[in-house]
Amino acid sequence: MLFVVPLVGLLLLSLGMPNWTLANFARIGDNxxxxxxxxxxxxxxxxxxxxxxxxxxxxxxxxxxxxxxxxxxxxxxxxxxxxxxxxxxxxxxxxxxxxxxxxxxxxxxxxxxxxxxxxxxxxxxxxxxxxxxxxxxxxxxxxxxxxxxxxxxxxxxxxxxxxxxxxxxxxxxxxxxxxxxxxxxxxxxxxxxxxxxxxxxxxxxxxxxxxxxxxxxxxxxxxxxxxxxxxxxxxxxxxxxxxxxxxxxxxxxxGFSDGKAAPENVSRRQLGTQWLMRVGAAANVLDRWLPSFGGRSIPVxxxxxxxxxxxxxxxxxxxSFSDSSYFVFPMPGYSLRNYQAYLSDTLWVRATFTSIRVALMAAGMATILGGMLAFGLSRGRIGGRGAIVALVLSPIIMPTVIVAVATYFLLVRVGLQGTEFGLALGHAVHAIPYVVVIVVANLRDLNPTYERAARSLGAGPVATFRTIIAPLVMPGLIVASFFAFLISFDDVVYVLFLGIGKITTLPMRMWEGIRQDINPTIAAVATLQMLFAGLVIVAGTLLGRKRT
Missing domain, CATH: 1.10.3720.10 (MetI-like)
Structure with a gap:
């Protein structure tokens, strides 16, 4: 609903609905x-x-x-x-x-x-x-x-x-x-x-x-x-x-494919082998003339x-730790003035809390829907599984501008444009594929014998899920929710189109600052964002070790 329907609506709009025409496409080719x-x-x-x-x-x-x-x-x-x-x-x-x-x-x-x-x-x-x-x-x-x-x-x-x-x-x-x-x-x-x-x-x-x-x-x-x-x-x-x-x-x-490749034509494989042999012979000759670095060239x-x-x-x-009011390299001195300027500025603080609210909503929706979808793709017997997988991965591959513009038209119809919930819906669509990939990877490593053992000892489906599956998959779900939060928290493109000037998130505030007045306060905000990304990576690593 939030991915396919907007793209269909975008196609109809490009054709001039309800006055059908190809004039917009002709304009592209003629100009x-x-x-x-x-x-x-x-x-x-x-x-x-x-x-x-x-x-x-x-x-x-x-x-x-x-x-x-x-x-x-x-x-x-x-x-x-x-x-x-x-x-x-x-x-x-x-x-x-x-x-x-x-x-x-x-x-x-x-x-x-x-x-x-x-x-x-x-x-x-x-x-x-x-x-x-x-x-x-x-x-x-x-x-x-x-x-x-x-x-x-x-x-x-x-x-x-x-x-x-x-x-x-x-x-x-x-x-x-x-x-x-x-x-x-x-x-x-x-x-x-x-x-x-x-x-x-x-x-x-x-x-x-x-x-x-x-x-x-x-x-x-x-x-x-x-x-x-x-x-x-x-x-x-x-x-x-x-x-x-x-x-x-x-x-x-x-991790969605069994990795089996289609059988290759025998004559083509033989031709490739002969070509590789010639390449190998030429490389052996070339190697005698090249200087040796003791096997250190690639690592260096x-x-x-x-x-x-x-x-x-x-x-x-x-x-970001410069005590100057503008960028100077090297720094004249160390100071926390840029971080203090960020924390004392109501516009920056308000934008940060807006980003946190939107990201929490987006991460919650993406984790629930993506987790359910991952379970279905891993355990369910579904017809057209390949098409579903392609659809799930599409928001990662499609240019964000296209999806954002298309989503805007859908939100306009339901009156959610320029709202934090509408922005969170757009972010959730973009984050769901990452959640699915992470959870599917965890489920693929989950030994099904544990579940069979629980069932053989009298546990029902709900008890098996609650006592066996959920504890083993929970670290993966937490990591997935972290990354979904991070994806939403760092977005600019969706805010530009779905926020329509009514929502100012932290990245949007940075975007405006970079385009208007570059100052060291933005460096402090960027550093905090990088620090948060590092904490997410560390948390994911620790949770992975805990699961192991």
């Missing part, structure tokens, strides 16, 4: 401005996806093959930014890349430049900020697949004369391709629907389709044309998903890239 917007969106998405793959693959490889210390550091470097607010990370890059930002100040101090370089409000800044934000989305699917690769295969390749490079190219890389495809697919789709970073860091020539949709809705109130633009973006995403699913089902990464490269992932959020946390 070179909108063609240029689509081209910019695709160019940005391709560039960012390629960079995220090049920079993310070494980290995923290091996560899989590194020692315990390296893996722990890399995991923290990937997971902490992933669960940190996109707005906070974008703000970090605004602070770093500004004309008086940290990077320009360092280069001026070292004498590398004579005047500040323009790195913000242009294509360079947008690409850099977007790449940093999507890298965890690229790394995690690759890491999931790499963990399933048997290391004995690499040792066997080395024992049969393959150099380290040849073993990687002929064994590890082909086996990691499903994760690579899934990562590229997720990141490219995410970039197509990216809104926050291009809007805050881009220039006039970096207008994307999501920014144009927002302009049509918020500034021009042209709902029909905004719906047509949204449908164009939606069709593009669905087409990419369909093509990508021919190579690898994304739901397999999330992965650690350096992971440090770059953490650096922006760490610098913002550092600057």
């Amino acid at each position: 070179p401005v909108y063609i240029a917007v689509l081209r910019t969106t695709i160019e940005l998405s391709v560039t960012v996806t390629a960079l995220a793959f090049v920079l993310g693959y070494p980290i995923a490889y290091g996560l899989t093959t590194g020692g315990p210390t390296l893996r722990f550091f890399l995991l923290i470097a990937v997971v902490l930014p992933y669960f940190t607010s996109v707005l906070a990370r974008t703000f970090a890059w605004v602070v770093l890349l500004g004309r008086s930002g940290v990077i320009n100040e360092i280069m001026l101090e070292l004498g590398w430049i004579s005047q500040p370089i323009a790195m913000l409000y242009n294509r360079f800044g947008v690409v850099l900020g977007m790449t940093h934000i999507v890298m965890p989305l690229m790394i995690l699917p690759m890491y999931t697949v790499m963990c399933g690769i048997d290391e004995k295969l690499l040792r066997a390749a080395r024992a049969n004369g393959a150099s380290p490079i040849a073993a990687f190219l002929t064994m590890f890389l082909p086996l990691s391709l499903p994760g690579l495809i899934a990562g590229v697919l997720l990141v490219f789709i995410y970039c197509l629907g990216f809104y926050i970073t291009p809007a805050l860091m881009g220039g006039l020539s970096d207008l994307t389709i999501t920014m144009e949709i927002s302009s049509q809705v918020v500034d021009q109130l042209n709902w029909n044309f905004a719906s047509a633009l949204s449908m164009v973006l939606l069709v593009a995403v669905m087409a990419i998903l369909w093509v990508g699913s021919r190579f690898f089902p994304i739901e397999q990464l999330l 490269l992965a650690s350096f890239l992971a440090l770059l992932l953490l650096l922006p959020v760490l610098i913002v946390a550092y600057l």
